[in-house]
Amino acid sequence: MSDSTTTEAPAEPPAPVEEPEQKPNFMRVFGRYLTEANSVMVTVYSLLLAFLIGAILLIVSDEYTRSTFSYFFARPQDALQASWYLVRDSYLSLFEGAILNLNTLESYQAGQADFGNLLRPLSETLTYATPLIFTGLAVGLAFRAGLFNIGAQGQLIFGMMGALIVGFSLDLPIWLHLPIAIIAGGLAGAALGAVPGVLKASTGAHEVISSIMLNNIAALFLVWALGTSFLHSETKSDLVSKPVDDSAVLPGLLSSLNPSLRVNLALVIGFAAAVFTWWLLSKSTFGFRIRAVGFNEHAAATAGMRIGSTYTTTMAAAGALAGLGGAALALGVSSGGITTNTALDYGFSGITVALLGRANPGGIVASALLFGALKAGALSAQPDVPVDISTLLQATIVLFIAAPALVKAILHLRTPRGGLVTLEAKGW
Amino acid sequence: MAVDTAPALVDDRAPARHARAGTVYAVLGLLLIAAAFTWLGGKTTVIAFDKTLTDASWAAPTFAIVLVLGALCAAAGAWMLVGLPQRRFRLASTVGVAALVLSLLFWAYSQEGTVFRAESILAGALFLSMPYIFGALSGVVCERSGVINIGIEGQFLMGAFTGVLVANITGSIYAGLAGAMIAGSLSTMLLALLATKYQVNQVVVGVILNLLALGFTSFMYDQLKKAEGFNDAFSVPVITWGPLADIPVIGPVLFQQKLFVYAGLVMVAVVWFLLYRTRWGLRTRAVGEHPAAADSMGVNVNRLRYWNVVAAGLLAGFGGAWFTLGNSLAFNKNMTAGLGFVALAVMIVGRWNPLGVLAGALIFGFTTQIARDLSAAGSSVPGEFLQMLPYAVTLVVVAGLIGKAKAPAADGVPYNPGDK
Numbered sequence: 001m002s003d004s005t006t007t008e009a010p011a012e013p014p015a016p017v018e019e020p021e022q023k024p025n026f027m028r029v030f031g032r033y034l035t036e037a038n039s040v041m042v043t044v045y046s047l048l049l050a051f052l053i054g055a056i057l058l059i060v061s062d063e064y065t066r067s068t069f070s071y072f073f074a075r076p077q078d079a080l081q082a083s084w085y086l087v088r089d090s091y092l093s094l095f096e097g098a099i100l101n102l103n104t105l106e107s108y109q110a111g112q113a114d115f116g117n118l119l120r121p122l123s124e125t126l127t128y129a130t131p132l133i134f135t136g137l138a139v140g141l142a143f144r145a146g147l148f149n150i151g152a153q154g155q156l157i158f159g160m161m162g163a164l165i166v167g168f169s170l171d172l173p174i175w176l177h178l179p180i181a182i183i184a185g186g187l188a189g190a191a192l193g194a195v196p197g198v199l200k201a202s203t204g205a206h207e208v209i210s211s212i213m214l215n216n217i218a219a220l221f222l223v224w225a226l227g228t229s230f231l232h233s234e235t236k237s238d239l240v241s242k243p244v245d246d247s248a249v250l251p252g253l254l255s256s257l258n259p260s261l262r263v264n265l266a267l268v269i270g271f272a273a274a275v276f277t278w279w280l281l282s283k284s285t286f287g288f289r290i291r292a293v294g295f296n297e298h299a300a301a302t303a304g305m306r307i308g309s310t311y312t313t314t315m316a317a318a319g320a321l322a323g324l325g326g327a328a329l330a331l332g333v334s335s336g337g338i339t340t341n342t343a344l345d346y347g348f349s350g351i352t353v354a355l356l357g358r359a360n361p362g363g364i365v366a367s368a369l370l371f372g373a374l375k376a377g378a379l380s381a382q383p384d385v386p387v388d389i390s391t392l393l394q395a396t397i398v399l400f401i402a403a404p405a406l407v408k409a410i411l412h413l414r415t416p417r418g419g420l421v422t423l424e425a426k427g428w
Numbered sequence: 429m430a431v432d433t434a435p436a437l438v439d440d441r442a443p444a445r446h447a448r449a450g451t452v453y454a455v456l457g458l459l460l461i462a463a464a465f466t467w468l469g470g471k472t473t474v475i476a477f478d479k480t481l482t483d484a485s486w487a488a489p490t491f492a493i494v495l496v497l498g499a500l501c502a503a504a505g506a507w508m509l510v511g512l513p514q515r516r517f518r519l520a521s522t523v524g525v526a527a528l529v530l531s532l533l534f535w536a537y538s539q540e541g542t543v544f545r546a547e548s549i550l551a552g553a554l555f556l557s558m559p560y561i562f563g564a565l566s567g568v569v570c571e572r573s574g575v576i577n578i579g580i581e582g583q584f585l586m587g588a589f590t591g592v593l594v595a596n597i598t599g600s601i602y603a604g605l606a607g608a609m610i611a612g613s614l615s616t617m618l619l620a621l622l623a624t625k626y627q628v629n630q631v632v633v634g635v636i637l638n639l640l641a642l643g644f645t646s647f648m649y650d651q652l653k654k655a656e657g658f659n660d661a662f663s664v665p666v667i668t669w670g671p672l673a674d675i676p677v678i679g680p681v682l683f684q685q686k687l688f689v690y691a692g693l694v695m696v697a698v699v700w701f702l703l704y705r706t707r708w709g710l711r712t713r714a715v716g717e718h719p720a721a722a723d724s725m726g727v728n729v730n731r732l733r734y735w736n737v738v739a740a741g742l743l744a745g746f747g748g749a750w751f752t753l754g755n756s757l758a759f760n761k762n763m764t765a766g767l768g769f770v771a772l773a774v775m776i777v778g779r780w781n782p783l784g785v786l787a788g789a790l791i792f793g794f795t796t797q798i799a800r801d802l803s804a805a806g807s808s809v810p811g812e813f814l815q816m817l818p819y820a821v822t823l824v825v826v827a828g829l830i831g832k833a834k835a836p837a838a839d840g841v842p843y844n845p846g847d848k
Contacts, residue, residue, distance in 0.1 A: 057647065205823075208769075209769055209772055209822065212769045216766045216816070220815050224810050224812035386650035388643055388647040391643030392646075395636055395643045399633070399636045399637070402633055405628065425629055
């Protein structure tokens with residue numbers, strides 16, 4: 001179990017063992033595991049509950065289905081059938097947009113579509129998951145120091161701009177240009193990320209408020225910057241930036257198979273960043289300091305660690321991770337020019353990714369893939385399914401993750417040995 | 429949560445030096461004087477009373493005014509450097525800040541073609557401060573009892589969305605307002621439950637509730653967009669107080685406003701009275717500072733917190749309705765644009781006190797109004813930077829340049845009667 005996660009005292013004392021000793025067979029242990037509020041089962045039940053709530057909202061908000069409920073008592077089968085079809089079709093189209101399109105599969109088997117077409121949904125999922133890995137790590141790393149970094153959105157926007165400027169203004173060979181552009185993105189994100197850390201260290205300003213303010217400022221700054229002649233596209237009249245040079249574009253991973261497969265090298269860099277973050281947190285001195293401060297800052301201060309500089313460096317490192325995510329966008333899928341819309345809500349989704357991944361790099365990668373799939377599915381399923389179903393499902397999932405006691409109470413689960421696992425952020 | 433030791437007794441009449449603050453004010457004042465000599469010679473700032481006395485305007489000499497104000501600011505700084513009684517520090521810093529702000533205003537409106545339309549701007553500023561007042565008051569009610577409410581932004585969104593929806597369905601604005609308040613309190617009920625019964629981390633849950641509200645309202649917006657008549661703009665009538673509305677300056681600002689303004693001002697007084705003059709208020713403050721002590725005196729800590737948070741949701745929901753019904757707008761995705769967080773900053777500036785909240789909200793409302801007015805008048809500063817102003821001011825304010833604010837001691841700490 002991770003160090004930043006703390007355990008709540010069990011709400012009630014463990015019930016005395018009443019049943020006589022029985023031999024633990026597999027089914028028994030497994031059944032016990034399923035009905036216990038341990039972190040794996042809380043995750044599973046959170047997902048199920050969230051999709052259930054999503055289904056209810058789909059039914060309530062759909063006009064036709066709602067109309068069938070007006071005569072529910074006369075012909076209940078109409079309402080139930082309509083609800084079932086609606087929910088099935090909605091979730092099926094999410095699946096088809098994210099994992100595998102069944103129609104394409106049929107035509108592939110009939111020999112009418114090539115293998116690349118079949119991979120497209122998966123490629124989209126990985127494309128949307130890539131920035132989420134970076135922003136999830138940015139939020140998760142800060143979490144380990146007890147800092148709640150809501151500013152990944154702004155840091156990502158700065159990273160985008162940093163990578164873009166180096167990407168189109170320098171004239172270098174590819175082996176130098178691409179790495180420098182990526183690093184520029186990371187540095188720009190780190191610069192913005194360090195601000196809430198410095199403010200917290202020097203004045204005690206809460207990082208949640210200062211990083212939200214910086215998000216708004218960064219978004220407005222991007223709007224302004226895109227309008228300047230330095231960044232604005234020379235060929236288009238709408239608010240688009242110049243394209244980055246070919247020597248700074250991240251190469252596609254599967255484009256040899258089919259040029260429309262957008263997943264690119266940034267995914268590999270994202271995995272590398274996750275491994276690096278894992279190493280940083282669990283093997284390095286810096287990571288030890290982060291965890292010590294997150295676990296108990298007074299104890300860390302007593303042990304001689306400088307709390308203020310840990311806040312600053314942690315936030316800068318988190319900002320760098322989010323900035324790399326911005327570079328992945330500016331040099332990858334949006335290398336033809338970034339707009340105010342390029343950043344989507346990757347930064348805010350990073351919060352949900354980090355919470356679902358419980359601030360562990362491995363968990364973050366897994367949840368980034370899940371939420372990337374949700375996003376790819378929702379974007380391909382619109383307008384039949386509202387695109388914000390992905391935000392809604394994400395928020396619902398992590399609400400349950402953050403409040404395991406709620407899941408435990410709803411489903412009458414057992415308290416596991418060692419208590420429930422929650423994530424903590426400090427108050428004012 | 430450990431209780432801080434009692435503050436040492438300080439003689440507030442003994443003179444004390446404030447080197448850092450004094451230097452800042454003195455330097456800024458001198459910079460203003462230098463700026464006046466460099467750029468402002470011969471310029472004028474036109475002030476107009478545009479609603480009552482339509483043809484009266486005053487062309488003020490910018491140079492002289494900025495010079496005087498700059499000198500005033502520098503003098504405040506010098507006083508701090510020399511040393512002043514502790515109880516006069518607030519006076520000196522207020523004079524310094526006011527002189528700075530006023531001189532920047534005179535400067536900003538000294539440009540050719542810009543007119544400071546005093547009545548429209550002040551009336552607009554008061555109206556724009558309303559979401560901050562409701563949001564921050566909601567925060568005060570929560571946090572004085574020890575529950576951190578980061579979710580004001582989400583409650584705004586719920587109120588804004590539900591207000592318009594209910595007004596469309598029933599055809600009545602007042603039903604819409606009631607709906608907004610109920611939606612606000614339903615969304616805080618979740619926070620209340622999680623914060624008291626399940627004792628989760630309030631900051632984390634607050635942020636998630638914001639995302640949930642954003643996802644929920646955006647999702648419903650898209651779904652309801654398919655049908656007609658769920659999201660049409662409704663507007664709250666302007667209340668004009670007969671002849672009182674014709675008094676210069678005061679009339680348009682105070683006696684010709686929408687319902688929201690009067691409700692906001694009344695709520696400031698009501699919350700202040702409830703907090704400081706009633707039994708409920710005493711208990712709330714006790715629970716926020718030292719829940720174990722309150723518990724030992726027979727106060728049910730978690731029940732009080734629960735109902736405080738739910739009541740705070742009514743306020744935040746009403747503030748949410750300002751965005752749609754108050755501005756005669758239909759709902760749009762994420763239309764609150766982070767103002768819920770600005771409201772939190774207002775609460776901190778106001779030091780968790782309703783009267784302080786009023787002052788803070790007015791400052792923020794004024795800043796927003798000036799930014800809008802200047803960008804409409806075609807200022808040389810890009811509009812995006814003017815739009816950044818409220819956020820930048822928030823950043824400066826929470827960074828504590830105004831002074832260190834102290835939160836209620838038990839703010840954000842779940843109370844479990846078992847582990848006293």
